Amino acid sequence: MAELDPLIHAPARLQLVTSLSAVSEAEFSTVRDALDVSDSVMSKHVSALTDAGYLHIRKGSRAGRRTTWIGLTPAGRKALRDHVAALRRLIDVVD
Amino acid sequence: MWKVARILSDMESTAPLQDPDEARSLLSVADEAPRRLAAGLRLPTGLHPVLGIAVALQIATAAYGIAQQTAAGLAVLLAGLAVFLLVAAVGLHRFRRINGVRVDGLASHVLLGSGATASVTYLAALAAATWAAFESVWWVVAVAAVVGGAGYAFGAHQWWRAYRHDPAAHASGVSPRMLASLAVLACLGLAVLLVVG
Numbered sequence: 001m002a003e004l005d006p007l008i009h010a011p012a013r014l015q016l017v018t019s020l021s022a023v024s025e026a027e028f029s030t031v032r033d034a035l036d037v038s039d040s041v042m043s044k045h046v047s048a049l050t051d052a053g054y055l056h057i058r059k060g061s062r063a064g065r066r067t068t069w070i071g072l073t074p075a076g077r078k079a080l081r082d083h084v085a086a087l088r089r090l091i092d093v094v095d
Numbered sequence: 096m097w098k099v100a101r102i103l104s105d106m107e108s109t110a111p112l113q114d115p116d117e118a119r120s121l122l123s124v125a126d127e128a129p130r131r132l133a134a135g136l137r138l139p140t141g142l143h144p145v146l147g148i149a150v151a152l153q154i155a156t157a158a159y160g161i162a163q164q165t166a167a168g169l170a171v172l173l174a175g176l177a178v179f180l181l182v183a184a185v186g187l188h189r190f191r192r193i194n195g196v197r198v199d200g201l202a203s204h205v206l207l208g209s210g211a212t213a214s215v216t217y218l219a220a221l222a223a224a225t226w227a228a229f230e231s232v233w234w235v236v237a238v239a240a241v242v243g244g245a246g247y248a249f250g251a252h253q254w255w256r257a258y259r260h261d262p263a264a265h266a267s268g269v270s271p272r273m274l275a276s277l278a279v280l281a282c283l284g285l286a287v288l289l290v291v292g
Contacts, residue, residue: 009121011121011124014121014124014125014128015128018126018128018129019128019129019131021262021263021266022128022129022130022132022133022198022262022263022266023132023196023197023198023262023266024196024197024198024199024200024267024268025196025197026132026196026197027195027196029195030194030196031132034128034131034132034135035128062192069197071197080125084122084125087118087121087122087125088122090115090118091115091118091119091122
């Protein structure tokens with residue numbers, strides 16, 4: 001039975017991961033703006049989730065400037081599914 | 096300063112859940128975040144009409160090319176296919192540039208017409224147009240092509256609405272690597288047809 005995942009339990013991390021579940025890949029700045037967080041906070045979360053194997057990072061370019069693209073790995077998608085299932089189960093147990 | 100520290104602390108909190116209300120609040124976050132991101136995405140202006148016209152042109156040229164069974168007919172068929180691929184590729188590139196995201200589900204529906212409406216309409220229209228081209232009933236070719244193009248565009252429109260409603264469920268699709276593999280296979284198939292023909 002899946003447990004709550006401490007790596008994506010924090011609201012900001014959960015928002016980041018669920019936002020990325022809506023796309024195949026997104027530019028770092030697009031997600032940062034959607035979550036309304038600073039570059040440094042976003043970088044910290046992305047680094048932690050990348051180290052855990054939940055995100056992949058790719059360098060690209062757009063209009064002549066370098067950009068960073070991020071996306072969920074299969075492990076990240078599974079972790080999100082399991083975490084959401086664990087949250088639902090917790091609510092069901094109490095209800 | 097204490098306020099910033101508090102916000103950062105909240106963001107990284109991994110304390111165990113104390114009550115189901117907190118779990119409900121987190122589930123609400125999980126539901127809302129992808130919808131908010133998807134709500135901010137915009138399709139390139141005129142993507143669906145232009146796609147419909149490109150597909151109609153591709154169906155008409157394919158029907159003509161197949162019915163003619165000549166080198167000139169094959170050239171017309173390939174030209175129609177090239178126009179469609181160009182329109183689809185430009186549309187997807189513009190989507191990425193405008194929004195800063197890549198959605199493989201969109202590529203699947205724009206390039207491959209992978210939805211039921213698009214694929215059924217396209218195949219029926221191509222079959223009807225090809226039959227009509229063999230019979231030299233050109234107005235039927237035109238009507239079938241227009242219906243096929245409209246059905247294809249409508250299928251892409253349906254997918255977009257479904258995606259906006261539940262982005263996580265509709266985001267996945269054929270990856271760029273798989274699309275490239277399919278393109279290589281298609282080229283090989285055409286080459287075989289040319290050699291055999």
